[in-house]
Every structure is written in structure tokens, then in C-alpha cells.
Amino acid sequence: MTRQAPAGWYADPGEPGQLRWWDGTDWATDTVAPQDPAPAPAATPAPAPQPPTSPRTSRVRGGTVWIWLAIAASVLPLYTGVFFDAASLSRIEGLTPSGGLTAGVALLLAVDLALVASAIVFAWLDRRALRRRGVDEPFAWGWAALAFVATLGVYVVGRSVVVHRRTGRGLAPLWVWLAATLLGLVVFAVWVTVFSDAAWNAVTTAR
Helix, strand or coil: CCCCCCCEEEECCCCCCCEEEECCCCEEEEEECCCCCCCCCCCCCCCCCCCCCCCCHHHCCCCCHHHHHHHHHHHHHHCHHHHCCHHHHCCCCCCCHHHHHHHHHHHHHHHHHHHHHHHHHHHHHHHHHHHHCCCCCCCCHHHHHHHHCCCCHHHHHHHHHHHHHHHCCCCHHHHHHHHHHHHHHHHHHHHHHHHHHHHHHHHHHHC
8 A cells, every 4th residue: 555545444455355444654453354234224115006096077077968958859848839829720721620730739749759759869878978978877868768758857857966976066957957847837838728728719610
């Protein structure tokens, strides 16, 4: 070791595997064995990777174009009667007053049945759209078939409750359907009264 080396522990040139102190001028008399390096701390296991979280369903819009079309198609039969005038139907050329009224009512029923059938199709499309948006197990669209004997209300109510539980929203279709149905019942009641009186007058006058 040259004298220019700074003080410190160096490999002993006379005893391999030993360290001897160099004070910057001369070697010390004692040697020491090099210390084993401290054992590395045991590696802690990495946490298991978490599966990617899916987007929150609360961000899903609860309304689809199909539920609005279903509601419109289901409540329109309450309003279609206003387009059928008993006095005009009783004067259809080639038909008796009663025949014209019967033909008009039959056409009205056909239109209403077509609207209800389309509402059921729209309910099926609505459920499919909700599933594609990530809503788990939407309300069964088959309940919409009750619109033939009552209203679309069972599907609308059930659908709104399920969507609201899944997403925290989706009640607007329920309130719109309820308002449109209540108003439609009033309009239908008034039309039935007016149409019945006009039809009776048209038939009795023709006699």
C-alpha cells in the first residue's frame, strides 16, 4: 500500500481474506475478518392484482328512446277516438248510419290494437337497450303484454323501480306515463260520452 492511500480498512497483503487497518502512514498489528453482508430483508408478497372495476351503473342513463315510444304507443289509444266523429261516420256513402258507425269503431279498434302491439315490441327493445348499457337483469318485458287487457303500467312501474335501484335514476318514464294515462282517461271518458250521444242521434234520426 502506498503512503498516499487514505486511512481505512484494506485487504491484508500478507493474510488473504483478512482486513488490516491502514492509518495513512503504517499498518496496524491486528487484523479482522470481513463482516458478512447483512441479509436482505425477506420480500413481502405483492398484493394480488385486483380485477378492473366496471364503470358505475349509476352513470347509466335510465331512459331509452324505446321506453318513450312504448309509453306513447300505449297511451295513444286513449286519445285516438277524438279523430272519429260519429256524425261523419254515420254519413259514409253506401253505408247505413249504423254500418258507418260500426266500420268506424272497427277501424278504431284495429288502430288501437296495432299501437298496443307496437308498445310491447318497444318494451322488448327497451329491455335489450338497458342490458347493453350495463343494467343488470332489467324488468321482464313480457309484462308489457298486459297492455292488451289493461295498461302498460305493470311494465313501466316494474322497469322504473329496477332501473332506479340499479342506477339511482330512471323514474321519469313512470311519471310521464302516469300523467299521460290520467289525462288520457279523462279525454277518453269525454269522447265516449260525446260519441255515444252523437251516434244515438244519428241512428235514431235516420229512422
